[in-house]
Amino acid sequence: MKLQLYVGFAAFLASGSLAQAACPAAQGVDIYPTAKVLPENLLRVYVYYPRSMSADAGLQHVRLLKSDGVTLAGVFLTNRADLWSPDRRRLTLLLDPSRVKTGLIANESLGRALVNGESYILDVSGSALDTTGCPLGKDTQHSFAVENADTDPPDPARWTIVTPRAHSADTFRVDLGSAHDHLSMAFRLRVLDKDGNTVPGAIALGPEEELWEFTPRAAWTAARYTLAIDERLEDLAGNRPGRLFDRPSDQAPSPWMQSLDFIPKEQVKQ
Numbered sequence: 097m098k099l100q101l102y103v104g105f106a107a108f109l110a111s112g113s114l115a116q117a118a119c120p121a122a123q124g125v126d127i128y129p130t131a132k133v134l135p136e137n138l139l140r141v142y143v144y145y146p147r148s149m150s151a152d153a154g155l156q157h158v159r160l161l162k163s164d165g166v167t168l169a170g171v172f173l174t175n176r177a178d179l180w181s182p183d184r185r186r187l188t189l190l191l192d193p194s195r196v197k198t199g200l201i202a203n204e205s206l207g208r209a210l211v212n213g214e215s216y217i218l219d220v221s222g223s224a225l226d227t228t229g230c231p232l233g234k235d236t237q238h239s240f241a242v243e244n245a246d247t248d249p250p251d252p253a254r255w256t257i258v259t260p261r262a263h264s265a266d267t268f269r270v271d272l273g274s275a276h277d278h279l280s281m282a283f284r285l286r287v288l289d290k291d292g293n294t295v296p297g298a299i300a301l302g303p304e305e306e307l308w309e310f311t312p313r314a315a316w317t318a319a320r321y322t323l324a325i326d327e328r329l330e331d332l333a334g335n336r337p338g339r340l341f342d343r344p345s346d347q348a349p350s351p352w353m354q355s356l357d358f359i360p361k362e363q364v365k366q
Contacts, residue, residue: 120147122233125220129332131275131304132239135246136210137196137342139334140277141189143220145232148184153224158189163215163239170195171209184227196334197342210242247342249335250276252325252353262318262360267300270308270323270356277330278305284326287312290319316360323356 126144143158160171172189179188195208210216222234254273260266268287278301287295287310297312327336327349334341338349 119228119230119233122222123147124222124232124234124236127218127220127236127238128278129275129305130238131332133241133243134210134275135244135333136208136212136242137245137247137333138210138242139191139193139196139330139332139341141191141218142279143187143189145185145187145224145226147226147228147230147232149180149187150184150225150227150229153226154180154187155189157221157224158187159219159221160209161217161219163217168209168216208245212242212244215239215241245342246274246331246333246335247340248274249340249350249352250329250331250337252337252356255356257323257356257358259358260312260316260360262362263315264360264363265312265315266360268310268312268323268358269302270310272306272308275305275332277332277334280328280330281305281308284329286324286326288322288324290321292322295321318360318362320357320359323358325354325356327354 123146125146128142128144129138145153155172155174158172160168162168171191173192179190180186181188191209216239218238218240220236222232222236224232226232250272256271256273258269258271260268270285272281281301282299285299285308287297289295295310295312296314297310300309300311301307302309325337327338330336330341336349337354338352339347
């Protein structure tokens, strides 16, 4: 009886049924930027995994394909260690800057990986393993078209804001007019009160990372607030306010508006 049980258990292990039963249900990933049209000088792509991933779950499980299914080589910058967040759930894919930036040898000999007018598919394989040895189990693809290079740096003077009502917890909204790097939007914009203190609250991003939203933890007062803009804010091409990513290294940045002031509107009593 013991032998029969052992043989049966060994067959169960060999079938992979035990491993499958211990692993979560198949899951895909989230990919940023989410826009369906991206500039040919796109600098970064982010892949968000539902679980902490193993050391071999990086770039080798990601492909960039042309619309005809041909896989492109030499697109992403290869590092000795992939660019993971500390929890190993966000992988940053850096398009090779030497191909993105004009005037460099790689750009002149190979050109940019993305070409205006073409369409592409970013494919993330579900075979990547998490830290427990379980595969994601589901492939994820993000299709997008490519337009002209973005040579227009972020310009806060052209942003549109929706001023909240005083004595409310209305969401303060800022329309940046174009897609920006979503991590940059999360960390490089802050609302300050009249004393220069950061206002506590929650940040959210609108469709295709063009809209920045802030909901305060406490009600707004009818006082002056400031949207502070960090000089490291970037759009999808790595451009910063007053400064292009694709520029001579000794070129000084142009003047730009480093903050936007607003005063919540008093509500009109009926």
